[in-house]
Amino acid sequence: xxxxxxxxxxxxxxxxxxxxxxxxxxxxxxxxxxxxxxxxxxxxxxxxxxxxxxxxxxxxxxxxxxxxxxxxxxxxxxxxxxxxxxxxxxxxxxxxxxxxxxxxxxxxxxxxxxxxxxxxxxxxxxxxxxxxxxxxxxxxxxxxxxxxxxxxxxxxxxxxxxxxxxxxxxxxxxxxxxx
Amino acid sequence: xxxxxxxxxxxxxxxxxxxxxxxxxxxxxxxxxxxxxxxxxxxxxxxxxxxxxxxxxxxxxxxxxxxxxxxxxxxxxxxxxxxxxxxxxxxxxxxxxxxxxxxxxxxxxxxxxxxxxxxxxxxxxxxxxxxxxxxxxxxxxxxxxxxxxxxxxxxxxxxxxxxxxxxxxxxxxxxxxxxxxxxxxxxxxxxxxxxxxxxxxxxxxxxxxxxxxx
Numbered sequence: 001x002x003x004x005x006x007x008x009x010x011x012x013x014x015x016x017x018x019x020x021x022x023x024x025x026x027x028x029x030x031x032x033x034x035x036x037x038x039x040x041x042x043x044x045x046x047x048x049x050x051x052x053x054x055x056x057x058x059x060x061x062x063x064x065x066x067x068x069x070x071x072x073x074x075x076x077x078x079x080x081x082x083x084x085x086x087x088x089x090x091x092x093x094x095x096x097x098x099x100x101x102x103x104x105x106x107x108x109x110x111x112x113x114x115x116x117x118x119x120x121x122x123x124x125x126x127x128x129x130x131x132x133x134x135x136x137x138x139x140x141x142x143x144x145x146x147x148x149x150x151x152x153x154x155x156x157x158x159x160x161x162x163x164x165x166x167x168x169x170x171x172x173x174x175x176x177x178x179x
Numbered sequence: 180x181x182x183x184x185x186x187x188x189x190x191x192x193x194x195x196x197x198x199x200x201x202x203x204x205x206x207x208x209x210x211x212x213x214x215x216x217x218x219x220x221x222x223x224x225x226x227x228x229x230x231x232x233x234x235x236x237x238x239x240x241x242x243x244x245x246x247x248x249x250x251x252x253x254x255x256x257x258x259x260x261x262x263x264x265x266x267x268x269x270x271x272x273x274x275x276x277x278x279x280x281x282x283x284x285x286x287x288x289x290x291x292x293x294x295x296x297x298x299x300x301x302x303x304x305x306x307x308x309x310x311x312x313x314x315x316x317x318x319x320x321x322x323x324x325x326x327x328x329x330x331x332x333x334x335x336x337x338x339x340x341x342x343x344x345x346x347x348x349x350x351x352x353x354x355x356x357x358x359x360x361x362x363x364x365x366x367x368x369x370x371x372x373x374x375x376x377x378x379x380x381x382x383x384x385x386x387x388x389x390x391x392x393x
Contacts, residue, residue, distance in 0.1 A: 015190075015193045015194075016193075016194065016195050017194070017195075018193055018194040018195075019193065020190050020191065020193045021190075023189075023190045023193040024186055024187065024189075024190035024193075027186045027189055027190065028183070028186055031182055031186060050182060053182055054180075054182055054185050057182070057185060057186065057189065058185070058189070059333070059393070061189045061192065063263070063332070063333040063393070064195075064196065065195070065196060065198040065199065065200050065201075065332075066200070066201060066261060066262040066263065066332050066333045067262070068200075068262065075264060076262070076263055076264060078264070079262075079263030079264030079335055080263045080333065080335075082264075082335070083263060083333075083335040087392070120180045120185065121180050124180060135188045136180075136184075136188075138187060138188050138191045144191075145191045148191075160192070163188070163191060163192050164192050164196065164197075167188065167189065167192060171393075175392075175393070
């Protein structure tokens with residue numbers, strides 16, 4: 001456990017200093033932990049587990065300025081995950097009083113595909129086209145931010161800003177999707 | 180979208196980002212909120228006419244220290260509560276000790292006064308009706324700004340975080356209010372100042388519960 005803390009913290013600190021590869025590795029490591037954490041606490045619905053993993057990763061990224069690097073990283077990330085899980089349960093309760101949406105959820109959950117979650121796709125689809133392109137270009141084809149920006153017709157600096165905004169909007173929309 | 184793809188997009192946005200850490204954001208809130216309170220005191224209530232005299236006496240500073248310490252307690256609590264998993268325990272302990280000390284001094288002052296009339300005079304001062312409401316009004320700009328700032332952070336106990344932000348705001352603006360307020364007893368301070376600060380805390384806690392979700 002302390003091993004994970006040491007490794008994760010080192011990777012996250014390097015990520016904060018702008019090391020993209022270290023940051024990716026750290027988030028991937030955290031993702032594995034999160035998946036196990038949520039699976040232990042939620043019965044069935046692998047789609048829900050993955051939704052939460054993604055929502056938590058987004059939150060970890062967007063709220064990273066609230067991590068005090070004098071404190072353990074895992075304790076902070078655990079508090080984020082716990083908050084997202086409780087929030088999920090709270091929203092679930094609201095949903096269960098709406099039979100129609102229950103039905104939609106039932107259909108949506110019908111094709112559990114591990115690693116693929118639906119809420120993020122829905123949120124992504126609702127973004128303006130340029131933001132959507134930026135998010136999907138950087139991830140799918142593995143383009144650098146500069147290349148993805150060029151494809152969208154903007155500079156690397158502007159692409160960075162636009163990507164950050166898009167991620168913020170994604171988090172916002174994921175929360176609102178069934179809030 | 181696969182989680183790995185999301186991680187790629189997040190990694191492309193590596194770095195510290197443009198958002199400062201909580202202490203800097205809270206300092207900004209206190210600076211702007213305190214300035215708003217100062218403008219309100221000077222423009223609306225006006226500084227006490229004997230200010231030049233008052234700053235030479237001890238009670239002016241005792242009041243400022245009391246409210247300043249309440250604000251510090253609120254700051255320490257909200258600085259922790261703005262982060263996931265934070266409890267703000269240190270701030271709560273300091274706040275309770277500071278209030279307790281002032282309350283004990285106020286009660287002592289009241290029971291050692293010569294008669295009931297004098298004790299009531301301590302309790303009422305010159306401005307008991309307006310003191311708490313004025314602190315409340317002076318603190319609303321800072322509280323609103325603070326709650327907005329908290330929304331950009333990550334409080335996992337929204338009610339408590341809002342309450343701490345109210346305490347922080349109340350402490351700061353009550354200190355500014357000392358420029359106007361002529362009261363000079365512990366009894367008055369412990370009751371009416373504390374009530375004004377508490378009101379801001381309660382509003383902050385109530386608003387925080389539904390504003391501070393992320």
